[in-house]
Amino acid sequence: MCFAHNPMIALSSAASAGEGRAAYEEQVSVEIRQLKHFVSPYRHRSFVLAAEEHEVTQSALSRSLKKLEAEIGHRLFDRSTHEVQSTAAGDALINWARDVVDAVRAFSEEASRLAGGAAGHVRIGTGPYPAQPLMTRAVSKLAAEHPGIQVSVVAGTSKDLLTALVERKLDFVVCDISKYDDSPSAERISVIKLPSEPLVAVMSANQQLDAADLEELARLPWALPTPAPFGARDLPRPFSEAFAAGRLPYYQLEATSACIELARAGHAITLVPRSLAIEACRNGDLRYHEVPKPLRTNDGIHFVRHRSRSSVTQNAIEAILEIAKEQTRAG
Numbered sequence: 001m002c003f004a005h006n007p008m009i010a011l012s013s014a015a016s017a018g019e020g021r022a023a024y025e026e027q028v029s030v031e032i033r034q035l036k037h038f039v040s041p042y043r044h045r046s047f048v049l050a051a052e053e054h055e056v057t058q059s060a061l062s063r064s065l066k067k068l069e070a071e072i073g074h075r076l077f078d079r080s081t082h083e084v085q086s087t088a089a090g091d092a093l094i095n096w097a098r099d100v101v102d103a104v105r106a107f108s109e110e111a112s113r114l115a116g117g118a119a120g121h122v123r124i125g126t127g128p129y130p131a132q133p134l135m136t137r138a139v140s141k142l143a144a145e146h147p148g149i150q151v152s153v154v155a156g157t158s159k160d161l162l163t164a165l166v167e168r169k170l171d172f173v174v175c176d177i178s179k180y181d182d183s184p185s186a187e188r189i190s191v192i193k194l195p196s197e198p199l200v201a202v203m204s205a206n207q208q209l210d211a212a213d214l215e216e217l218a219r220l221p222w223a224l225p226t227p228a229p230f231g232a233r234d235l236p237r238p239f240s241e242a243f244a245a246g247r248l249p250y251y252q253l254e255a256t257s258a259c260i261e262l263a264r265a266g267h268a269i270t271l272v273p274r275s276l277a278i279e280a281c282r283n284g285d286l287r288y289h290e291v292p293k294p295l296r297t298n299d300g301i302h303f304v305r306h307r308s309r310s311s312v313t314q315n316a317i318e319a320i321l322e323i324a325k326e327q328t329r330a331g
Helices: 032-044 047-054 058-072 088-114 128-145 158-166 214-219 237-244 256-264 274-280 311-330
Strands: 002-004 008-015 024-031 121-126 150-155 172-176 189-193 199-204 222-225 251-253 269-273 286-290 299-304
Touching: 024 032, 024 058, 032 047, 032 058, 032 088, 047 058, 088 311, 121 128, 121 158, 121 311, 128 150, 128 172, 128 256, 128 274, 128 311, 158 172, 158 189, 158 299, 172 311, 199 256, 199 274, 214 237, 222 256, 251 256, 256 269, 256 274, 256 286, 269 274, 274 286, 274 311, 299 311
Parallel strands: 121 150, 121 172, 222 251, 222 269
Antiparallel strands: 002 008, 008 024, 172 299, 189 299, 199 269, 199 286
């Protein structure tokens, strides 16, 4: 695969049947712009949104796609339905197109950086526990060491984040590793495991509780991030029964910071990584306790296997790994 003119990608294959026989060569010329026009409607499931993204008319987008389909000899979308449906060929080719578009973006960002232009943009997905303080500290480190880098951090459930990762809406995702195994695209994802640290219970300093009394603790309202970082089988008996019965958690919020604020107000107990608990308890209005049955974080950096990584993305990954190690040592 090589870059040709205007800008195009020349895909060629040659076969020889032996000495004296002419080599057979078939070449398909595909414009990078056409691949972008293929990736967008596949991602949006809408020709309207794809045309808006590329600031072209729908007819221009359609002509570009038809030219691409003529070059490769396959239809990419079924135009006989009202909804945008990809064909079997489209499904088979989409990841190749995404890889090329990604590589071109990484190339452009690196070229711009070397020329003294924009430093690049990295898009990161994060689960509830890595969001604070890991991601905030990592972004701060990036800002200090690599001024000009644009960073977008998107929070969400592991399932949604991993789907966005495979669709190339995100450069990488930091979330619970156990969720990766359930992803339908697990074979395309690689993981760098982050150092694990204990989860501890955080509560108001004014709450007079016996942390060893599991029956009492299990009856209290708990605030936990979405999704809960454990299953019923991971918990001591009173908690596993409350979890299975739907009484735990009482409050389910997307952000660990919101869970901590409920604990600070005395309305709930929450469960957070020890490094975050130490930071939250510094003012003295909160305290934390080890949980009876050890629970630990199980997070990792998820990225698409064989996907081209810009230097900006690599810098972000290295910053997260460094901060994660520091947090584990401090906790």
